[in-house]
Amino acid sequence: MTLTPRDTPGGNPSPLTRCLDARDVAALVRAIGVRQSLVQLADHLREDFLRWSAFDKSARAASHSDVGVIELMPVSDGVLHAFKYVNGHPRNARYALPTVMAYGALADVRTGHPLLLADLTLATALRTAATSALAAKAMARRDAKSMALIGNGAQAEFQALAFHALLGIREIRAFDIDRRATDRLARNLAHVPDLRIVAAASIADAVAGADIVSTVTADKTRATILAPEMIAPGMHLNAVGGDCPGKTELHADILRNARIVVEYAPQTRIEGEIQQLPPDAPVTELWEVLAGTSPGRETREEVTIFDSVGFALEDFSALRWLHNVALSNDAGEFFALVATPRDPRDLYGWMMREDASAAKTEGGGVKVALT
């Protein structure tokens, strides 16, 4: 749509809402560059994690059915209100739809007016990878150069590029039970300078000699992707795939002998790898590590684990980043997501006046077919 915001004398906010659909987000990321997007996003995440106490960390509203779940995840810092809509439907392939789809909105807390509506499917992949890399930068050994990447699904390229961009990882030792997934990963990243994708023959082969191990598998059960004997001193484990009750990737003994960092302990104790530990097992929250009040690593030998489940604050950061880059790139389109009559008491008059829709047709390219 080609509306432009109404003139707003006195600096009033625009009554229109910016929309970035999935294609807009893809075009933005291509224009900025994926690695630069990940770096910018990591900066936004760091800023927000460092303002931890400013956030209203609400519970998510989940609606379960036999075939999946639909969640609304709201979060606010008192200036911006964000929410994310996200589904999880494991059997969506039968409908040629992804298992997980997401979108969200950002509103001005002063007025409640929606500023931005955006696809978050792509931004969720980006923010998950940027959060992983942000944690690893504070937890992995500084000379880490190689990463095992177990599970080469939709998140794999994003993880590889985030660790390449933020930590200088040069070798990805990739493994997936479906070799075609690893081939796709290698093909998609073949052009990236200074990054080598090596297909491993097994999980053990991928992990052997790696400085960092990322697990991003989709198994819905208590799987043992990593066993204790695979783990070498000094490794950093980035456990991303275990993210809901009953879904874990690491053997519990690995957890018992490592320093564990989580996003938000009350949520991770339910959803993360640490659901396998007693409810009072010691963990550190990522914001404490980023703020420097807790160490991410104390010795070269210790094993560190980032037990990532995804947290609403990260979606807030993703929406804030999208909004900032949309503003600076003049991206997306404006539309009247909500009715904002000039005289709010004359909603009926606004609805009935022919000119209520005049602005649309001026711009062209927009149709409303009515019988």
Place this chain on the structure above:
Amino acid sequence: MTLTPRDTPGGNPSPLTRCLDARDVAALVRAIGVRQSLVQLADHLREDFLRWSAFDKSARAASHSDVGVIELMPVSDGVLHAFKYVNGHPRNARYALPTVMAYGALADVRTGHPLLLADLTLATALRTAATSALAAKAMARRDAKSMALIGNGAQAEFQALAFHALLGIREIRAFDIDRRATDRLARNLAHVPDLRIVAAASIADAVAGADIVSTVTADKTRATILAPEMIAPGMHLNAVGGDCPGKTELHADILRNARIVVEYAPQTRIEGEIQQLPPDAPVTELWEVLAGTSPGRETREEVTIFDSVGFALEDFSALRWLHNVALSNDAGEFFALVATPRDPRDLYGWMMREDASAAKTEGGGVKVALT
């Protein structure tokens, strides 16, 4: 935007989402006609109230600030999932924005895919009025011909037209503390055949002789819009304005001597007129009256009250109606609210391929400016 849904062999759902912005909704209502829209919406509401037990009646997630509130209200019937975003910011006039703005979305519970995104500011006004009329049809005396309408703000025209369309009300006795509001109401409805708007000199003047009394005031306090001495035997009171804790319109003695019907008792006891009564005061839920298991009225003399606060099921009905009329009128526009790559595991490839955004530019009229 001028995308058309992807061809979906095998009857797969479209991966695009229909969007009805506020101008689209206004155009739809004008094309259908306001009174016909109210009648259709009342039918949808009745159908949904009669399926009461099918609904997952979740709590709303509210985010409060010093200047207002932002709420997310989800509801599902196991087939469709709906949510409404709505704000309440009493001081929004300073920003030339309405106090209340709303939008919402409807998703397919089978897949979690969003089917419809729509402005709900207009539809909320319509569904509130249609619900009032639906209740009154089951509660007011059958020969009711006149209605007092106290409070002539944004909801007034919708209430007047709903009672005209569904109950055959011919005379509206209107009063507002701001005479300009009443004048606007009269002007906006001057063209409606068989409906006379009479400006009353006071609340008492408006109510005297009316068969039905609707209170739709915006006062944020425990106001006494209606006092016991104004109420005549047989009146039906449609109390719409008292809809949050600390905000009521009726003197408690009126409540003590009337049959009271509410939408959802647990919510109305907190938000409605009956917050003035003991928590176990007898009330009937509207769905019971519509189902015929409880009477809306037993005698010509009794006073009946519909204590309306607005309920998530009504927004579900509004979205369902909007979706149905958008389908039959081919209204709105399709866009990629969420990313749906053909190969969900190749999200990165989808994002990077130049053709990810090709479909947009084909249609014209859509720009993504990138630096």
